[in-house]
Amino acid sequence: MSAPERIPPRSVTTTQLLTRGELTVRGQIRDASNAVLHCSVSLDGEEAFCVYKPVRGERPLWDFPDGTLAQREVAAYEVSEATGWGLVPTTVLRDGPYGEGMVQLWIEGVPGSELLALVDGEEPEEGWKAIGFAEVGDGKTALLVHADDERLRRLAVLDAVINNADRKGGHLLPGDGGRLYGIDHGVTFNTENKLRTLLWGWAGEPLTGESMAVLKGLKDGLGSGGALAARLTGLITDAEVDATRARVDALLTAGVHPEPSGEWPAIPWPPV
Numbered sequence: 001m002s003a004p005e006r007i008p009p010r011s012v013t014t015t016q017l018l019t020r021g022e023l024t025v026r027g028q029i030r031d032a033s034n035a036v037l038h039c040s041v042s043l044d045g046e047e048a049f050c051v052y053k054p055v056r057g058e059r060p061l062w063d064f065p066d067g068t069l070a071q072r073e074v075a076a077y078e079v080s081e082a083t084g085w086g087l088v089p090t091t092v093l094r095d096g097p098y099g100e101g102m103v104q105l106w107i108e109g110v111p112g113s114e115l116l117a118l119v120d121g122e123e124p125e126e127g128w129k130a131i132g133f134a135e136v137g138d139g140k141t142a143l144l145v146h147a148d149d150e151r152l153r154r155l156a157v158l159d160a161v162i163n164n165a166d167r168k169g170g171h172l173l174p175g176d177g178g179r180l181y182g183i184d185h186g187v188t189f190n191t192e193n194k195l196r197t198l199l200w201g202w203a204g205e206p207l208t209g210e211s212m213a214v215l216k217g218l219k220d221g222l223g224s225g226g227a228l229a230a231r232l233t234g235l236i237t238d239a240e241v242d243a244t245r246a247r248v249d250a251l252l253t254a255g256v257h258p259e260p261s262g263e264w265p266a267i268p269w270p271p272v
Helices: 014-020 069-083 150-162 209-222 227-232 238-254
Strands: 022-028 037-043 046-054 091-096 099-105 116-119 128-137 140-147 172-174 180-182
Touching: 014 037, 014 046, 014 091, 014 099, 022 046, 046 069, 069 091, 069 099, 069 150, 069 209, 069 227, 116 128, 150 180, 150 209, 150 238, 209 227, 209 238, 227 238
Parallel strands: none
Antiparallel strands: 022 037, 037 046, 046 099, 091 099, 116 140, 128 140, 172 180
16 A cells, blocks of 8 residues: 655745735625625635635724724734634734735634524523523523533633624634634724623633633733733734733633623624
8 A cells, every 4th residue: 555645734824825825805795794805815836715804894883993893803813822722713914905904714614513502491401501591483582502612611711801792603613623713803802891792601600720821821921021912012002902901810810700791781682
């Protein structure tokens, strides 16, 4: 039996490909609230699919007046990378056919990984966490639950750090090799508490030892002269960096997953 063909190493990294590669628009994702373009990107014989969100296609938001959604998406990626969990696909800020925008590696979701469900009864079954009750028509309600999945739990911690105001079910992408990615992080890093998510199943429960260690690493990275603080500079405002630092400190002090504040709708709409 002959030896298998050796696959040559990539000549460029994913970050280099997305940053320097030639962007070709293939189509538009129509159901998005802002301009979202499906593209291919190629460089030195490497090619991949990606999402390109030009700044000029963003709708202004009164409660996110500073910076751009594209910058916040990149900032969320930088925090994700600092955790070591790799929860956000590679994301860069660059010029494209329609000006500056966010470019993110396209993740083709793998079917068969059930993360959300509507169930009868008032308590979730083993392996599931309750989110809340939802109307399902004809005056009936059902219990909305999410999987008691360590990947989701990590994402819940990331969302608490970046103050994600829009963690919907459609923003969860199971990938190859058991990976789970979160996408659409344009409404993050607000200085006010705007955490709005489907991942409330661990609210009030102790953070895992792993999460506490990750948060300590983020605290160091966000400190004076820290590498993460430097990467966030120019993507979000100084006040937003300070607020991120304060959220990390609060999580470390409390040692538990945050609970809904009651000052802001806790669950995004529509939830999926």
